[in-house]
Amino acid sequence: MKQEIAYITSLIGDPVRTKILWTLLDGRAYTATELAICADTSPQNISMHLGKLIQANLLVAEPQGRHKYYRFSRPEVAYAIEAIGNLIPDEKHRKIVGNTNNAAIKHCRTCYDHLAGEVGVSITAELIQQKFIEPEGKTYLVTEKGSAFFSEFDIDTDELKKSRRIFAKPCLDWTERKPHLAGALGAAFLEKMLLSDYFRKTKDSRAIVITAKGQQQLYDRFKIST
Template identity: 45%
Template structure:
Protein backbone atom coordinates (compact mmCIF):
# COMPACT_ATOMS: atom_id res chain seq x y z
CA UNK A 1 0.00 0.00 0.00
CA UNK A 2 2.81 2.39 0.86
CA UNK A 3 4.45 1.72 -2.50
CA UNK A 4 1.21 2.58 -4.28
CA UNK A 5 0.85 5.79 -2.27
CA UNK A 6 4.40 6.81 -3.15
CA UNK A 7 3.79 6.21 -6.85
CA UNK A 8 0.53 8.16 -6.68
CA UNK A 9 2.34 11.05 -5.02
CA UNK A 10 4.97 10.98 -7.78
CA UNK A 11 2.32 11.20 -10.49
CA UNK A 12 0.53 14.02 -8.66
CA UNK A 13 3.83 15.88 -8.37
CA UNK A 14 4.52 15.49 -12.09
CA UNK A 15 1.12 16.85 -13.06
CA UNK A 16 1.32 19.64 -10.50
CA UNK A 17 4.19 21.42 -12.23
CA UNK A 18 2.90 24.41 -14.21
CA UNK A 19 5.13 23.95 -17.27
CA UNK A 20 4.31 20.24 -17.55
CA UNK A 21 0.59 20.87 -17.05
CA UNK A 22 0.57 23.48 -19.83
CA UNK A 23 2.32 21.10 -22.23
CA UNK A 24 -0.10 18.31 -21.37
CA UNK A 25 -3.02 20.66 -21.97
CA UNK A 26 -1.63 21.56 -25.41
CA UNK A 27 -1.32 17.88 -26.33
CA UNK A 28 -5.04 17.39 -25.76
CA UNK A 29 -5.73 18.51 -29.32
CA UNK A 30 -4.71 14.99 -30.35
CA UNK A 31 -1.62 15.97 -32.33
CA UNK A 32 2.01 15.09 -31.67
CA UNK A 33 4.43 17.96 -31.00
CA UNK A 34 8.18 18.49 -30.81
CA UNK A 35 9.89 19.63 -27.63
CA UNK A 36 10.49 23.02 -29.26
CA UNK A 37 6.81 23.48 -30.08
CA UNK A 38 5.80 22.48 -26.56
CA UNK A 39 8.40 24.82 -25.09
CA UNK A 40 6.69 27.70 -26.89
CA UNK A 41 3.33 26.65 -25.44
CA UNK A 42 4.78 26.57 -21.92
CA UNK A 43 6.99 29.66 -22.42
CA UNK A 44 10.15 27.81 -21.37
CA UNK A 45 13.40 26.87 -23.09
CA UNK A 46 13.55 23.86 -25.40
CA UNK A 47 16.10 22.23 -23.07
CA UNK A 48 13.81 22.70 -20.08
CA UNK A 49 10.90 21.28 -22.06
CA UNK A 50 12.98 18.22 -22.99
CA UNK A 51 13.78 17.60 -19.32
CA UNK A 52 10.09 17.82 -18.38
CA UNK A 53 9.08 15.55 -21.25
CA UNK A 54 11.65 12.95 -20.24
CA UNK A 55 10.00 12.69 -16.82
CA UNK A 56 6.56 12.34 -18.36
CA UNK A 57 7.81 9.54 -20.61
CA UNK A 58 9.37 7.72 -17.67
CA UNK A 59 6.01 7.90 -15.91
CA UNK A 60 4.27 6.38 -18.98
CA UNK A 61 2.19 9.52 -19.44
CA UNK A 62 3.71 10.36 -22.83
CA UNK A 63 5.37 8.51 -25.70
CA UNK A 64 7.97 9.81 -28.13
CA UNK A 65 8.22 8.89 -31.80
CA UNK A 66 11.19 9.62 -34.04
CA UNK A 67 10.64 10.78 -37.60
CA UNK A 68 13.72 11.89 -39.46
CA UNK A 69 15.58 14.42 -37.36
CA UNK A 70 12.57 15.18 -35.20
CA UNK A 71 11.11 13.63 -32.06
CA UNK A 72 7.38 13.93 -31.58
CA UNK A 73 5.61 13.65 -28.24
CA UNK A 74 2.05 12.46 -27.65
CA UNK A 75 -0.05 10.78 -24.97
CA UNK A 76 0.82 7.19 -24.18
CA UNK A 77 -2.87 6.18 -24.38
CA UNK A 78 -6.24 7.84 -24.92
CA UNK A 79 -7.11 6.88 -21.33
CA UNK A 80 -4.27 9.05 -20.02
CA UNK A 81 -5.52 11.95 -22.13
CA UNK A 82 -8.99 11.48 -20.70
CA UNK A 83 -7.65 11.72 -17.15
CA UNK A 84 -5.89 15.01 -17.97
CA UNK A 85 -9.00 16.45 -19.63
CA UNK A 86 -11.17 15.35 -16.71
CA UNK A 87 -8.93 17.20 -14.25
CA UNK A 88 -10.32 20.45 -15.65
CA UNK A 89 -13.61 19.45 -14.05
CA UNK A 90 -12.04 20.25 -10.67
CA UNK A 91 -11.86 23.91 -11.62
CA UNK A 92 -14.66 25.72 -9.84
CA UNK A 93 -17.21 27.39 -12.09
CA UNK A 94 -19.27 29.57 -9.74
CA UNK A 95 -22.32 31.73 -10.44
CA UNK A 96 -20.23 34.83 -11.12
CA UNK A 97 -18.10 32.94 -13.66
CA UNK A 98 -21.24 31.68 -15.39
CA UNK A 99 -22.73 35.17 -15.57
CA UNK A 100 -19.61 36.89 -16.86
CA UNK A 101 -18.08 34.17 -19.03
CA UNK A 102 -20.84 32.50 -20.97
CA UNK A 103 -19.38 30.15 -23.61
CA UNK A 104 -19.00 31.85 -26.97
CA UNK A 105 -20.84 30.22 -29.87
CA UNK A 106 -17.53 29.32 -31.48
CA UNK A 107 -15.40 29.22 -28.33
CA UNK A 108 -13.45 26.27 -26.96
CA UNK A 109 -16.26 25.48 -24.50
CA UNK A 110 -18.74 25.37 -27.39
CA UNK A 111 -16.88 22.84 -29.53
CA UNK A 112 -13.37 21.43 -29.11
CA UNK A 113 -11.34 18.27 -29.44
CA UNK A 114 -10.81 16.22 -26.30
CA UNK A 115 -7.72 14.37 -27.53
CA UNK A 116 -9.31 12.25 -30.29
CA UNK A 117 -13.03 12.92 -29.87
CA UNK A 118 -15.46 15.83 -29.86
CA UNK A 119 -16.19 17.73 -26.65
CA UNK A 120 -17.83 20.92 -25.45
CA UNK A 121 -21.49 21.86 -25.78
CA UNK A 122 -21.69 20.36 -29.27
CA UNK A 123 -20.10 17.07 -28.17
CA UNK A 124 -22.63 16.75 -25.34
CA UNK A 125 -25.59 17.66 -27.58
CA UNK A 126 -24.59 15.07 -30.19
CA UNK A 127 -24.22 12.40 -27.51
CA UNK A 128 -27.65 13.29 -26.09
CA UNK A 129 -29.13 13.11 -29.60
CA UNK A 130 -27.62 9.66 -30.19
CA UNK A 131 -29.21 8.50 -26.94
CA UNK A 132 -32.57 10.21 -27.56
CA UNK A 133 -32.82 8.76 -31.08
CA UNK A 134 -32.01 5.25 -29.88
CA UNK A 135 -28.68 4.95 -31.69
CA UNK A 136 -26.85 4.12 -28.48
CA UNK A 137 -27.79 3.08 -24.95
CA UNK A 138 -25.86 3.49 -21.72
CA UNK A 139 -25.25 0.26 -19.78
CA UNK A 140 -22.99 0.27 -16.71
CA UNK A 141 -21.02 3.35 -17.80
CA UNK A 142 -20.55 2.00 -21.32
CA UNK A 143 -22.30 3.02 -24.52
CA UNK A 144 -23.88 0.13 -26.45
CA UNK A 145 -24.81 0.60 -30.10
CA UNK A 146 -28.33 -0.62 -30.87
CA UNK A 147 -29.32 -2.47 -34.05
CA UNK A 148 -30.85 0.78 -35.30
CA UNK A 149 -27.68 2.59 -34.37
CA UNK A 150 -25.48 0.14 -36.23
CA UNK A 151 -27.35 0.85 -39.45
CA UNK A 152 -27.28 4.59 -38.76
CA UNK A 153 -23.53 4.64 -38.20
CA UNK A 154 -23.03 2.53 -41.34
CA UNK A 155 -24.99 5.12 -43.32
CA UNK A 156 -22.65 7.92 -42.18
CA UNK A 157 -19.58 5.85 -43.02
CA UNK A 158 -18.71 4.22 -39.71
CA UNK A 159 -18.37 0.42 -39.61
CA UNK A 160 -19.21 -0.59 -36.04
CA UNK A 161 -17.62 -4.04 -36.35
CA UNK A 162 -14.39 -2.44 -37.50
CA UNK A 163 -14.48 0.07 -34.65
CA UNK A 164 -15.13 -2.69 -32.10
CA UNK A 165 -12.10 -4.63 -33.34
CA UNK A 166 -9.74 -1.88 -32.20
CA UNK A 167 -7.68 -2.70 -29.13
CA UNK A 168 -9.09 0.03 -26.91
CA UNK A 169 -12.28 1.02 -25.13
CA UNK A 170 -15.13 0.92 -27.65
CA UNK A 171 -17.43 3.66 -26.34
CA UNK A 172 -17.64 5.24 -22.92
CA UNK A 173 -18.88 8.48 -21.36
CA UNK A 174 -16.26 11.20 -20.75
CA UNK A 175 -17.17 13.95 -18.28
CA UNK A 176 -17.07 17.28 -20.09
CA UNK A 177 -15.32 19.85 -17.88
CA UNK A 178 -17.16 22.85 -19.32
CA UNK A 179 -20.65 21.31 -19.58
CA UNK A 180 -20.31 19.05 -16.50
CA UNK A 181 -22.13 16.35 -18.46
CA UNK A 182 -20.92 13.43 -20.56
CA UNK A 183 -19.86 13.26 -24.18
CA UNK A 184 -18.94 10.23 -26.29
CA UNK A 185 -15.35 8.96 -26.01
CA UNK A 186 -13.46 5.81 -26.92
CA UNK A 187 -12.93 4.29 -30.37
CA UNK A 188 -16.45 5.22 -31.46
CA UNK A 189 -16.01 8.82 -30.36
CA UNK A 190 -12.72 9.00 -32.28
CA UNK A 191 -14.29 7.51 -35.41
CA UNK A 192 -17.19 9.94 -35.19
CA UNK A 193 -14.82 12.92 -34.97
CA UNK A 194 -12.81 11.64 -37.94
CA UNK A 195 -15.97 11.14 -39.99
CA UNK A 196 -17.19 14.66 -39.26
CA UNK A 197 -13.83 16.16 -40.23
CA UNK A 198 -13.52 14.12 -43.43
CA UNK A 199 -17.04 15.04 -44.52
CA UNK A 200 -16.58 18.73 -43.66
CA UNK A 201 -19.27 18.76 -40.98
CA UNK A 202 -16.69 20.42 -38.75
CA UNK A 203 -13.27 22.03 -39.17
CA UNK A 204 -10.32 22.51 -36.86
CA UNK A 205 -9.38 26.06 -35.96
CA UNK A 206 -5.70 26.58 -36.68
CA UNK A 207 -3.50 26.69 -33.60
CA UNK A 208 -6.34 25.74 -31.25
CA UNK A 209 -8.38 22.82 -29.95
CA UNK A 210 -11.46 24.75 -31.02
CA UNK A 211 -13.76 23.18 -33.59
CA UNK A 212 -15.96 25.11 -36.02
CA UNK A 213 -19.28 23.62 -37.17
CA UNK A 214 -19.85 24.20 -40.88
CA UNK A 215 -23.13 25.00 -42.59
CA UNK A 216 -23.07 21.49 -44.05
CA UNK A 217 -22.53 20.05 -40.59
CA UNK A 218 -25.53 21.91 -39.16
CA UNK A 219 -27.70 20.62 -41.99
CA UNK A 220 -26.46 17.02 -41.62
CA UNK A 221 -26.98 17.01 -37.85
CA UNK A 222 -30.50 18.37 -38.32
CA UNK A 223 -31.29 15.79 -41.02
CA UNK A 224 -29.70 12.77 -39.38
CA UNK A 225 -30.24 13.46 -35.67
CA UNK A 226 -32.93 16.16 -35.63
CA UNK A 227 -30.38 18.28 -33.82
CA UNK A 228 -30.53 22.08 -34.04
CA UNK A 229 -27.07 23.70 -33.87
Protein backbone atom coordinates in the same frame (compact mmCIF):
# COMPACT_ATOMS: atom_id res chain seq x y z
CA MET B 1 -1.28 2.29 -4.83
CA LYS B 2 -1.17 5.54 -2.85
CA GLN B 3 2.48 6.03 -3.75
CA GLU B 4 1.77 5.50 -7.44
CA ILE B 5 -1.10 8.01 -7.40
CA ALA B 6 1.05 10.52 -5.52
CA TYR B 7 3.77 10.10 -8.13
CA ILE B 8 1.39 10.73 -11.04
CA THR B 9 -0.30 13.71 -9.40
CA SER B 10 3.08 15.27 -8.60
CA LEU B 11 4.06 14.87 -12.24
CA ILE B 12 0.96 16.44 -13.75
CA GLY B 13 0.72 19.06 -10.99
CA ASP B 14 3.86 20.85 -12.15
CA PRO B 15 2.82 24.06 -14.03
CA VAL B 16 5.05 23.39 -17.05
CA ARG B 17 3.98 19.77 -17.37
CA THR B 18 0.33 20.78 -16.95
CA LYS B 19 0.70 23.14 -19.93
CA ILE B 20 2.34 20.37 -21.97
CA LEU B 21 -0.47 17.92 -21.24
CA TRP B 22 -3.20 20.51 -21.83
CA THR B 23 -1.64 21.44 -25.19
CA LEU B 24 -1.59 17.80 -26.31
CA LEU B 25 -5.34 17.50 -25.73
CA ASP B 26 -5.91 18.79 -29.26
CA GLY B 27 -4.81 15.39 -30.56
CA ARG B 28 -1.79 16.66 -32.47
CA ALA B 29 1.82 15.59 -31.93
CA TYR B 30 4.29 18.39 -31.15
CA THR B 31 8.04 18.86 -31.26
CA ALA B 32 9.91 19.83 -28.11
CA THR B 33 10.43 23.34 -29.52
CA GLU B 34 6.70 23.79 -30.11
CA LEU B 35 5.87 22.56 -26.61
CA ALA B 36 8.50 24.87 -25.11
CA ILE B 37 6.74 27.82 -26.76
CA CYS B 38 3.31 26.65 -25.55
CA ALA B 39 4.62 26.15 -22.01
CA ASP B 40 6.63 29.40 -22.07
CA THR B 41 9.86 27.74 -21.03
CA SER B 42 13.35 27.08 -22.42
CA PRO B 43 14.29 24.17 -24.73
CA GLN B 44 16.57 22.81 -22.00
CA ASN B 45 13.81 22.87 -19.40
CA ILE B 46 11.21 21.33 -21.70
CA SER B 47 13.52 18.37 -22.36
CA MET B 48 13.68 17.58 -18.66
CA HIS B 49 9.90 17.74 -18.29
CA LEU B 50 9.28 15.64 -21.40
CA GLY B 51 11.73 13.04 -20.13
CA LYS B 52 9.80 12.69 -16.88
CA LEU B 53 6.47 12.36 -18.69
CA ILE B 54 7.89 9.69 -20.99
CA GLN B 55 9.41 7.80 -18.06
CA ALA B 56 5.97 7.75 -16.42
CA ASN B 57 4.45 6.40 -19.67
CA LEU B 58 2.21 9.44 -20.07
CA LEU B 59 3.85 10.49 -23.34
CA VAL B 60 5.72 8.82 -26.17
CA ALA B 61 8.22 10.32 -28.59
CA GLU B 62 8.13 9.37 -32.26
CA PRO B 63 11.18 10.21 -34.40
CA GLN B 64 10.40 11.70 -37.81
CA GLY B 65 13.31 13.00 -39.85
CA ARG B 66 15.41 15.32 -37.71
CA HIS B 67 12.70 15.83 -35.11
CA LYS B 68 10.90 13.93 -32.39
CA TYR B 69 7.16 14.37 -32.03
CA TYR B 70 5.51 13.98 -28.63
CA ARG B 71 1.99 12.74 -28.00
CA PHE B 72 -0.03 10.94 -25.34
CA SER B 73 0.99 7.32 -24.86
CA ARG B 74 -2.66 6.21 -24.78
CA PRO B 75 -6.14 7.80 -24.89
CA GLU B 76 -6.71 7.25 -21.17
CA VAL B 77 -4.13 9.95 -20.40
CA ALA B 78 -6.18 12.48 -22.36
CA TYR B 79 -9.38 11.40 -20.60
CA ALA B 80 -7.73 11.90 -17.21
CA ILE B 81 -6.44 15.38 -18.08
CA GLU B 82 -9.84 16.47 -19.43
CA ALA B 83 -11.54 15.09 -16.31
CA ILE B 84 -9.34 17.19 -14.02
CA GLY B 85 -11.05 20.26 -15.48
CA ASN B 86 -14.23 19.11 -13.76
CA LEU B 87 -12.57 19.64 -10.37
CA ILE B 88 -12.41 23.42 -10.89
CA PRO B 89 -14.68 25.06 -8.26
CA ASP B 90 -18.05 26.21 -9.59
CA GLU B 91 -17.39 29.95 -9.25
CA LYS B 92 -14.09 29.79 -11.13
CA HIS B 93 -15.62 27.39 -13.65
CA ARG B 94 -18.40 29.86 -14.45
CA LYS B 95 -15.87 32.64 -15.00
CA ILE B 96 -13.77 30.50 -17.33
CA VAL B 97 -16.63 29.23 -19.49
CA GLY B 98 -18.30 32.65 -19.40
CA ASN B 99 -15.20 34.36 -20.77
CA THR B 100 -15.93 35.40 -24.36
CA ASN B 101 -12.38 34.38 -25.33
CA ASN B 102 -13.36 30.78 -24.57
CA ALA B 103 -16.64 30.84 -26.53
CA ALA B 104 -15.38 28.79 -29.49
CA ILE B 105 -13.74 26.18 -27.23
CA LYS B 106 -16.88 25.91 -25.11
CA HIS B 107 -19.14 25.54 -28.14
CA CYS B 108 -17.32 22.86 -30.14
CA ARG B 109 -13.81 21.46 -29.72
CA THR B 110 -11.74 18.33 -29.82
CA CYS B 111 -10.99 16.36 -26.67
CA TYR B 112 -7.91 14.51 -27.90
CA ASP B 113 -9.44 12.60 -30.85
CA HIS B 114 -13.17 12.93 -30.21
CA LEU B 115 -15.75 15.72 -30.15
CA ALA B 116 -16.45 17.82 -27.04
CA GLY B 117 -18.08 21.06 -25.95
CA GLU B 118 -21.76 21.98 -26.24
CA VAL B 119 -22.05 20.29 -29.64
CA GLY B 120 -20.30 17.09 -28.57
CA VAL B 121 -22.48 16.81 -25.46
CA SER B 122 -25.67 17.55 -27.44
CA ILE B 123 -24.84 14.92 -30.08
CA THR B 124 -24.19 12.31 -27.38
CA ALA B 125 -27.48 13.14 -25.66
CA GLU B 126 -29.30 12.72 -28.98
CA LEU B 127 -27.54 9.43 -29.72
CA ILE B 128 -28.94 8.19 -26.40
CA GLN B 129 -32.35 9.80 -26.93
CA GLN B 130 -32.73 8.19 -30.35
CA LYS B 131 -31.55 4.86 -28.90
CA PHE B 132 -28.46 4.58 -31.08
CA ILE B 133 -26.34 4.06 -27.96
CA GLU B 134 -27.25 3.00 -24.43
CA PRO B 135 -25.34 3.69 -21.20
CA GLU B 136 -24.18 0.57 -19.41
CA GLY B 137 -22.01 1.21 -16.38
CA LYS B 138 -18.90 3.07 -17.50
CA THR B 139 -19.42 2.29 -21.17
CA TYR B 140 -21.89 2.75 -24.01
CA LEU B 141 -23.49 -0.08 -25.95
CA VAL B 142 -24.47 0.40 -29.58
CA THR B 143 -27.95 -0.85 -30.41
CA GLU B 144 -28.94 -2.57 -33.66
CA LYS B 145 -30.51 0.72 -34.70
CA GLY B 146 -27.25 2.46 -33.78
CA SER B 147 -25.16 0.07 -35.88
CA ALA B 148 -27.29 0.98 -38.88
CA PHE B 149 -26.90 4.69 -38.09
CA PHE B 150 -23.11 4.54 -37.82
CA SER B 151 -22.87 2.44 -40.99
CA GLU B 152 -24.26 5.47 -42.84
CA PHE B 153 -20.96 7.14 -41.94
CA ASP B 154 -19.05 4.07 -43.13
CA ILE B 155 -18.27 3.08 -39.53
CA ASP B 156 -18.23 -0.68 -38.91
CA THR B 157 -18.98 -0.96 -35.20
CA ASP B 158 -18.23 -4.69 -35.16
CA GLU B 159 -14.71 -4.02 -36.46
CA LEU B 160 -14.17 -1.23 -33.95
CA LYS B 161 -15.04 -3.60 -31.12
CA LYS B 162 -12.05 -5.76 -32.09
CA SER B 163 -9.68 -2.92 -31.26
CA ARG B 164 -7.69 -3.10 -28.02
CA ARG B 165 -9.02 0.36 -27.23
CA ILE B 166 -12.24 0.85 -25.23
CA PHE B 167 -15.04 0.76 -27.79
CA ALA B 168 -17.38 3.50 -26.51
CA LYS B 169 -17.45 5.34 -23.21
CA PRO B 170 -18.65 8.59 -21.65
CA CYS B 171 -16.01 11.28 -21.12
CA LEU B 172 -17.05 13.99 -18.66
CA ASP B 173 -16.89 17.32 -20.50
CA TRP B 174 -15.11 19.93 -18.38
CA THR B 175 -17.00 22.94 -19.78
CA GLU B 176 -20.47 21.35 -19.89
CA ARG B 177 -19.97 18.94 -16.99
CA LYS B 178 -21.99 16.37 -18.90
CA PRO B 179 -20.70 13.36 -20.86
CA HIS B 180 -19.65 13.29 -24.49
CA LEU B 181 -18.84 10.19 -26.55
CA ALA B 182 -15.25 8.93 -26.34
CA GLY B 183 -13.44 5.71 -27.13
CA ALA B 184 -12.83 4.14 -30.53
CA LEU B 185 -16.37 4.96 -31.64
CA GLY B 186 -16.10 8.63 -30.65
CA ALA B 187 -12.78 8.94 -32.51
CA ALA B 188 -14.14 7.24 -35.64
CA PHE B 189 -17.27 9.40 -35.62
CA LEU B 190 -15.28 12.64 -35.44
CA GLU B 191 -12.91 11.44 -38.15
CA LYS B 192 -15.81 10.72 -40.52
CA MET B 193 -17.43 14.09 -39.76
CA LEU B 194 -14.14 15.81 -40.60
CA LEU B 195 -13.70 13.80 -43.81
CA SER B 196 -17.26 14.66 -44.82
CA ASP B 197 -16.46 18.36 -44.26
CA TYR B 198 -19.16 18.73 -41.62
CA PHE B 199 -16.46 19.92 -39.21
CA ARG B 200 -13.09 21.59 -39.74
CA LYS B 201 -10.19 21.90 -37.34
CA THR B 202 -8.70 25.32 -36.68
CA LYS B 203 -5.02 26.16 -36.58
CA ASP B 204 -3.39 26.37 -33.15
CA SER B 205 -6.66 25.69 -31.34
CA ARG B 206 -8.87 22.84 -30.18
CA ALA B 207 -11.89 24.73 -31.51
CA ILE B 208 -13.88 23.05 -34.28
CA VAL B 209 -15.65 25.00 -37.01
CA ILE B 210 -19.02 23.65 -38.14
CA THR B 211 -19.53 24.11 -41.87
CA ALA B 212 -22.84 24.99 -43.52
CA LYS B 213 -23.11 21.35 -44.58
CA GLY B 214 -22.46 20.27 -41.01
CA GLN B 215 -25.05 22.65 -39.61
CA GLN B 216 -27.64 21.16 -41.94
CA GLN B 217 -26.68 17.61 -41.01
CA LEU B 218 -26.80 18.36 -37.29
CA TYR B 219 -30.28 19.77 -37.65
CA ASP B 220 -31.57 17.03 -39.95
CA ARG B 221 -30.20 14.16 -37.86
CA PHE B 222 -30.37 15.55 -34.32
CA LYS B 223 -32.46 18.76 -34.46
CA ILE B 224 -29.40 20.61 -33.13
CA SER B 225 -29.15 24.26 -34.20
CA THR B 226 -25.67 25.76 -34.12
